[in-house]
Amino acid sequence: MEERIALMRDDPAVDLTVDANAVGGMLAAVFGADVTASPSQCATCRTVSMVGTMRVYMRGPGVVVRCPACAEVVLRIVQTPEATLVDVSGASWIRIPRQAATG
């Protein structure tokens, strides 16, 4: 995460968000499949978006995935040496492909 923050200091035109595509590997480890091209529904505004197009904020201790339409939190993931903590309360649902991890 430090690398992105270093960039932000270099270039004020760059903000702290990236597309959730960037954390596709971590999401695959959590959900068991690549979900970047899968739809998920924001529990707040009910917009359905491809997970890879959601916004990710990487400055905190974990990863926060937000709805691209209303900016509310959809997913929160924190990795510790012992476990991965996943908060999915901001999502109504998420489609997890059964196979073909490469979409």
Next chain:
Amino acid sequence: MAIGWQLATVGSIHDETPTVRTFTLGLPGWSGHRPGQHLDLRLTAEDGYSVERSYSIASEPERPGEVDITVERIEGGEISPFLHEVVVPGDRLEVRGPIGGYFVWEAALGGPLLLVAGGSGVVPLMAMVRHRARSAPSVPTRLLFSSRTFDEIIYRDELDGLASARNGFEVLHTLTRGQPPGWTGYSRRIDEAMLAEALEPLGAEARAYACGPTALVEVVANGLVRLGLPPDRVRTERFGPTGT
């Protein structure tokens, strides 16, 4: 199918610009990738501390068993200085991937193709350009590429070479922080007028892929939709300088 970690062996290393370097990773168990996808790299210290970063794949899928990643050195970063200063051919690194099913272009999707890159945002687009050259050289393709200075243009010679084939691949450069004498390209940040000129020969049937810092990607995505491209044909990837 879960994506597991596998060991890559570093092959050749070469400099693209003074701060950007390409690493060829040998991956005997690689399942193959689609142009635009990325991989995760994990480094683990002796005390067990580990750090992961996501890097776009620069190479075309036609090269079995190996991939290239192109990495910009970020001062104060945890991985990129290590890659630039410590890693030598023969070293082994942990890799997970390929990842990403959204920001992908393959020959079967056809064209015309408008690719728009800011800085190292060119990396996943280069995988598409190389794939096109190998498998779909008739697809009309234009790359609009914003760099800060001439010396910071990543893949400059290779792009010139591909464009010189005159088979429908063109590169439009813009330099935002200084131009060499006699520069004939653009000399400003990408704006809607520039996008209109880049898009015009391709027409409203084009597929567009834009990758770079968030501010650039927003300008490109909004501009292309205003110019008439359907939103579902404008694919974007916003990211920092080190990969996705």
